[in-house]
Amino acid sequence: MGKFQKKRGASTPxxxxxxxxxxxxxxxxxxxxxxxxxxxxxxxxxxxxxATELTKxxxxxxxxxxxxxxxxxxYRELYGTKPRLQLGDKFAELTEIPLFIEQHRQKVQERxxxxxxxxxxxxxxxxxxxxxxxxxxxxxxGQLKVNYSAKPEVQ
Numbered sequence: 001m002g003k004f005q006k007k008r009g010a011s012t013p014x015x016x017x018x019x020x021x022x023x024x025x026x027x028x029x030x031x032x033x034x035x036x037x038x039x040x041x042x043x044x045x046x047x048x049x050x051a052t053e054l055t056k057x058x059x060x061x062x063x064x065x066x067x068x069x070x071x072x073x074x075y076r077e078l079y080g081t082k083p084r085l086q087l088g089d090k091f092a093e094l095t096e097i098p099l100f101i102e103q104h105r106q107k108v109q110e111r112x113x114x115x116x117x118x119x120x121x122x123x124x125x126x127x128x129x130x131x132x133x134x135x136x137x138x139x140x141x142g143q144l145k146v147n148y149s150a151k152p153e154v155q
Contacts, residue, residue: 045071
């Protein structure tokens, strides 16, 4: 028969770190895929009015934003200081609203097209005449669900 040897100093084996870079890269790719980046950058100065009765919109993908305000400092030399309409990432004319609405409708699934909202983000110093013209263009394009963006009133 053979001799049995005693284990000297029973210790746990080292943990292998060979797969650690693979795990880190998988996490990195996961967060890169699921992160949603901002659709457009703000090209106008915007100070939305305050309100007391606010309702949060549920599905942000069904909302198209029409932003109205004076161009910010980077665009003031080119566009002046009169309030301008921003659709997505560019300044637009009022006549471009129906095309903008139709392009948004095409991106949305057919079953959700009746739930599309247009949200007006308007600077507090913009006159109501521009807003009326925008609402007329929205009506002509068949977009009847319109809301105004506001920030909560500070008490």
